[in-house]
Amino acid sequence: MIITQATLKHLDNLVPLFDGYRVFYRQASNTKAVKAFLKERLTQQDSVIYIAYINEVAVGFTQLYVLLSSVSMSPMYVLNDLYIDANYRNKNIGTALINKAKALCKEKHYKGIIIQTETTNPAQHLYQREGFVKDTDLMFFWTND
Template sequence: MIIAQATLKHVNDLVPLFDGYRVFYRQPSNNEAVKTFLKERLTKQDSVIYIAYINEVAVGFTQLYVLLSSVSMSPMYVLNDLYIDANYRNKNIGTALINKAKALCKENHFKGIIIQTETTNPAQHLYQREGFVKDTDLMFFWTNA
């Protein structure tokens, strides 16, 4: 397995994975919008995306955004997206992507990593196994809908 930090040259490999991720969260498939969104993230460098390959096939990705903590006056990452192609699950790809995110966090001397996901997401076990602890203090959300 090879994990690379995504650049614009990886967009075409990311599109089907990111679209699959969105469909998993009950969003309509839209490859063109996905491509535009990913190109923006990579061009603006407002997120870090890691992509996992097995035998030159893109099999998973994770996307991190920077969040600032006013209380600790420290930056941290939000691991907002993690997705593994269904044909490649249970092969430690998620663990490898999380470990890459942890290494980046340590390298940049950030406070830690927050994971944003649905409470019913089956990956909850993966996150707990990888040392993430549920934080019951972070439980409100307002939407501008």
């Protein structure tokens, strides 16, 4: 397995994975919009995307965004997206991608990594196995108005 930080040259390999990720979360497939979104992320460099390859086939990715904590006055990463192609699950690809994210966090001396996921996401077991702890102190609220 090879994990590399994505650049524009990886865009065509990322699109089907990211589209599959969105479909997993009950969004309609839209490869044109996905390509535009990812191209903007890569061009603006407002996220870090790692892509995993097995035998030159793109099989998974993770995307990190920087979040700033006013209280600790420190940056941290939000591991916003993690997706492994269904044909390649249970092969430690998710673990390898998470470890790559952890290494970047340590290299940059960031406070840590936060993950937000659906309560029904089976990957919660992976997160816990990789040392993430469910936060019982904070509550998140949402609005779209």
